[in-house]
Amino acid sequence: MHRRGFLVAGLATALSGSRALAQMKMDGMSGMDSMPGMDSGHAGHDMGAMAQAPAALPEGEALRELPLLANEAGRSGLFRARLTAEAATARFVEGQDTPILTYNGTSPGPLIAAYEGDRVEITFANRIEGEQSTVHWHGMPVPADQDGNPMDPVAAGADRVYAFELPGGSAGSYWYHPHPHGRTSEQVYRGLAGAFVVKAKADPIPAAYGDTALMFTDLRLAADGSMPDNTMTDLMNGRVGDHVLVNGQKNPKLAVALGAKRRLRLYNATNARFLRLAFANAAMTVIGSDGGLLEAPVAIDEILLSPAERVELVVAFDKPGAATLTTLDYDRGWMGPGRPSDAGLTLLTVDVANTPAEAMPPVPERLRPIAPLGQPAVSRRLVFTETMAMNPTGMEMGFLINGKAFDMARVDIVARAGETELWEIVNQADMDHPFHLHGTQFQVIEHERDGKVSKPPYLAWKDTVNVARGETVRLVTRQERPGARMYHCHILEHEQLGMMGIVDVQA
Ligand SMILES: [Cu+2]
Numbered sequence: 370m371h372r373r374g375f376l377v378a379g380l381a382t383a384l385s386g387s388r389a390l391a392q393m394k395m396d397g398m399s400g401m402d403s404m405p406g407m408d409s410g411h412a413g414h415d416m417g418a419m420a421q422a423p424a425a426l427p428e429g430e431a432l433r434e435l436p437l438l439a440n441e442a443g444r445s446g447l448f449r450a451r452l453t454a455e456a457a458t459a460r461f462v463e464g465q466d467t468p469i470l471t472y473n474g475t476s477p478g479p480l481i482a483a484y485e486g487d488r489v490e491i492t493f494a495n496r497i498e499g500e501q502s503t504v505h506w507h508g509m510p511v512p513a514d515q516d517g518n519p520m521d522p523v524a525a526g527a528d529r530v531y532a533f534e535l536p537g538g539s540a541g542s543y544w545y546h547p548h549p550h551g552r553t554s555e556q557v558y559r560g561l562a563g564a565f566v567v568k569a570k571a572d573p574i575p576a577a578y579g580d581t582a583l584m585f586t587d588l589r590l591a592a593d594g595s596m597p598d599n600t601m602t603d604l605m606n607g608r609v610g611d612h613v614l615v616n617g618q619k620n621p622k623l624a625v626a627l628g629a630k631r632r633l634r635l636y637n638a639t640n641a642r643f644l645r646l647a648f649a650n651a652a653m654t655v656i657g658s659d660g661g662l663l664e665a666p667v668a669i670d671e672i673l674l675s676p677a678e679r680v681e682l683v684v685a686f687d688k689p690g691a692a693t694l695t696t697l698d699y700d701r702g703w704m705g706p707g708r709p710s711d712a713g714l715t716l717l718t719v720d721v722a723n724t725p726a727e728a729m730p731p732v733p734e735r736l737r738p739i740a741p742l743g744q745p746a747v748s749r750r751l752v753f754t755e756t757m758a759m760n761p762t763g764m765e766m767g768f769l770i771n772g773k774a775f776d777m778a779r780v781d782i783v784a785r786a787g788e789t790e791l792w793e794i795v796n797q798a799d800m801d802h803p804f805h806l807h808g809t810q811f812q813v814i815e816h817e818r819d820g821k822v823s824k825p826p827y828l829a830w831k832d833t834v835n836v837a838r839g840e841t842v843r844l845v846t847r848q849e850r851p852g853a854r855m856y857h858c859h860i861l862e863h864e865q866l867g868m869m870g871i872v873d874v875q876a
Pocket residue numbers: 801802803858859860863864868
């Protein structure tokens with residue numbers, strides 16, 4: 370059987386309709402070498418679609434800061450703007466146009482920067498031809514009906530206003546991306562994601578460090594410059610591209626003076642790439658997590674950012690020469706052949722000059738208090754599993770929570786606003802699954818693996834946490850507002866194939 374035909378058939382079936390189980394149609398059994406656990410020795414992770422080496426992208430250009438979304442309100446306390454999702458072309462490789470999706474013409478989308486206490490009114494215009502979309506405000510404490518749920522689609526050609534207030538204490542590194550039913554994965558890898566930074570009115574981090582968002586995305590180009598559709602390997606493992614980009618650029622360059630400290634917000638906006646990161650010749654200090662500052666800075670040598678996670682760092686450049694942000698190997702579980710080699714990628718090169726910077730103030734010893742959420746009144750258990758079944762017509766894959774695939778018409782959990790809950794996320798699958806809960810920030814209190822229980826190294830506000838295969842993560846959470854909230858794996862292909870549920874929060 371022709372390999373490409375097999376893949377296209379599988380993809381078409383997987384993307385049509387709302388069924389959570391992907392029926393992978395196969396003509397005969399010659400597609401067996403692509404099945405999980407049946408290693409054909411085929412090296413390319415695209416299983417035939419990418420026999421050629423990935424195109425070379427230019428490296429070493431000056432790092433582009435994300436463009437700012439202009440506030441059209443004209444008065445303080447209100448952030449008002451328009452965000453248009455539409456098709457465009459990008460030029461990643463000289464002489465080749467790549468059709469992509471953009472917000473306001475750029476990918477990643479414009480950086481939205483607003484302040485705690487602001488009211489936000491953003492008119493979203495969906496100009497994606499023939500596709501519904503939504504804007505989900507990832508990690509932000511917005512009302513359920515303003516959060517871009519798949520139940521609230523914006524039709525192609527339609528506009529809608531998203532409006533919400535940013536409460537005090539909500540400063541943090543959030544982001545926005547589409548969340549339409551059955552289309553999230555594709556709209557995100559085609560280019561729709563942007564950073565949303567909520568700034569504190571009183572920020573303890575010295576302004577001299579600057580404040581730069583670094584958004585990681587994962588690009589795959591076919592020989593003709595287009596973005597290939599998801600293959601079956603992508604559906605199983607999540608789509609991993611050929612180039613990790615920073616603000617849309619491959620290994621860009623940032624120039625700093627000797628002794629400079631920089632505040633960097635790192636965003637993993639890839640569909641499925643696990644980024645275990647280290648900085649050579651520079652010292653990293655974690656100052657914040659998904660939902661804002663920690664209580665105190667923590668020096669680190671490396672950090673794992675699973676899909677959708679963010680971290681806020683202060684990086685000190687005290688050695689002249691090149692300081693590189695690179696990836697280390699991380700085995701997150703991979704089905705079938707063609708596990709991509711994740712180690713040794715240089716994502717960003719910082720040129721540290723010989724000339725010293727003006728003296729930089731030290732990182733403050735205390736950043737802000739984080740009150741523990743306290744004793745839960747309710748506890749819940751969510752078990753993540755993967756199912757694979759071969760039958761004469763194809764393979765059925767399921768990514769399930771408590772044995773069920775997502776159903777938009779079903780409420781999985783009923784919770785009460787203002788009540789603290791313990792959620793135990795149990796990963797009984799063969800891959801890591803980054804767990805994300807909408808509408809609030811949670812606190813991870815415990816990890817358990819092979820009977821060994823450990824505490825996280827510091828208290829932090831999180832909306833996404835990796836649950837490694839065989840691991841159980843316990844977290845405490847509280848939803849303050851009523852309405853339906855999603856929880857799901859943030860490998861977007863897994864979410865789309867069923868690993869998602871609805872918690873209905875009642876007043
Ligand atoms: Cu997953």
